[in-house]
Amino acid sequence: MSEHPKPFQPFLPFLSPSSNQEDPIPLLASTVLTTIIASSTNLSSKATSALPRLFSYLSTLTKVSDGGLQDIAVLEYSALLRSKAAREVFWEQRKETVGPLTDILRAAAGVGSDSAALWSGVAVPNARSTEGSLGGGVGLQLLYHVLLVLWQLSFEGTAIGEDFDE
Amino acid sequence: MSLDPPTYLSSLQNNIRARPIPWEGAVRAGTITDDQLSKIKAVDKVRRDLRKQTVEGDLDGYRALFLGVDGKAGVVESAARRADVVQYLLVLLGDLLESIYFQRTLRWKDH
Numbered sequence: 108m109s110e111h112p113k114p115f116q117p118f119l120p121f122l123s124p125s126s127n128q129e130d131p132i133p134l135l136a137s138t139v140l141t142t143i144i145a146s147s148t149n150l151s152s153k154a155t156s157a158l159p160r161l162f163s164y165l166s167t168l169t170k171v172s173d174g175g176l177q178d179i180a181v182l183e184y185s186a187l188l189r190s191k192a193a194r195e196v197f198w199e200q201r202k203e204t205v206g207p208l209t210d211i212l213r214a215a216a217g218v219g220s221d222s223a224a225l226w227s228g229v230a231v232p233n234a235r236s237t238e239g240s241l242g243g244g245v246g247l248q249l250l251y252h253v254l255l256v257l258w259q260l261s262f263e264g265t266a267i268g269e270d271f272d273e
Numbered sequence: 274m275s276l277d278p279p280t281y282l283s284s285l286q287n288n289i290r291a292r293p294i295p296w297e298g299a300v301r302a303g304t305i306t307d308d309q310l311s312k313i314k315a316v317d318k319v320r321r322d323l324r325k326q327t328v329e330g331d332l333d334g335y336r337a338l339f340l341g342v343d344g345k346a347g348v349v350e351s352a353a354r355r356a357d358v359v360q361y362l363l364v365l366l367g368d369l370l371e372s373i374y375f376q377r378t379l380r381w382k383d384h
Contacts (some may be wrong), residue, residue, distance in 0.1 A: 111340045117349040121359075131285055132356065135363035138282065142367060146374040175281035182279065 115140060115157035122164040134176075137164055137183060145186040150193060158187070158196045162204050169207040174246045177211065181252040188259040198263060205260075208253050215245035289364045294357060304352050312338045313348070317365060325372045339366055 121136035140161055144154045168180035184204070187193045197204050296313070299305050305313075312334060316324045328335050339362070341347035349366070352358040 111336050114340055117340055117347055120353065130356075131289070132359055132363070134282070134285070135289075135360060135367070139363055139367050139370065142370045142374065146370070175279060179279045179282050 112153075114143060114153060119157065119160050122160050133164060134168075134179065137161060138179075141183040141186050144193070145189060150190045155192050155196060158193055159200060161187070162197060162200050166200075166203045166207060169204075169211070174244070174249055178246065178249045178252060181208070181249065181256055184256045185252060185259060188256060191263070194260055194263050198260065205257075208256065211245055211249065211253050215250050286364050286367070289360050292357065292361065294361050299352070299355065299358055304355055304358060305348050309338055309348055313362075313365070316369060321372060324369065328369050328373055335369065 118136045118140050121132050122140075123133075140157065144150070144157065144161070147154060162184075165180040165183055168176045171177065184197070188197060296305075296310055300307055300310055312331075315327050316335075319327075336342070337345075337347065339347045339349050341350060348362055349359065352362060
């Protein structure tokens with residue numbers, strides 16, 4: 108697929124924020140894009156240019172209150188972040204991408220902060236998620252995947268180390 | 274992805290796979306062409322190994338089917354306004370990708 112001159116173009120319009128949260132098309136398009144990008148061994152400049160849109164879309168999923176959707180987004184991050192170029196793009200967008208992940212960690216740890224206040228104590232009723240949960244209604248599996256993504260990022264330690272501590 | 278796909282995603286995909294798509298109507302409406310339809314039918318609802326064989330035997334054709342070629346739009350783009358068709362095609366494409374990439378990953382591990 109990635110041999111096509113514009114392999115990602117047809118999918119990108121689907122990633123625009125939809126007025127209808129239940130619309131499955133953006134989710135399906137992001138899954139297909141992730142598969143294509145994650146399975147190319149060398150990330151081409153074509154793929155790198157599609158990444159910001161994809162990360163932006165996935166970051167909106169990490170901010171919803173549905174643990175099932177959050178988990179899908181974080182798993183897709185993880186598949187994409189196997190390449191160095193993708194980790195660099197991800198880090199450049201860190202306000203958008205890493206921010207919500209640390210909010211999830213805060214919520215799981217039950218630490219108070221403005222963003223975590225939304226979560227802590229309020230167990231979000233969630234029919235889609237069946238896994239066990241820790242504080243703030245964060246599923247164990249989601250927590251594990253968030254930590255996995257942050258660990259993958261740590262491979263770029265020299266580039267991001269100091270900012271990461273913050 | 275190394276782990277099992279999230280339940281929410283897999284049940285959504287199963288649900289969409291089971292939906293009937295009025296393909297002939299889509300052809301009449303000009304959403305897809307006859308040619309494109311026959312390529313879709315060759316891999317839709319067939320055995321996994323047959324599907325894989327068909328796609329691998331015509332990689333260029335299937336790439337063109339979904340993504341377009343020489344300025345002609347692929348089905349993902351041309352069906353963009355038909356939500357039911359696009360959903361079905363995205364799931365089908367996901368399945369095709371999985372069947373060819375999975376194999377490639379295995380080969381890669383052998384080396």
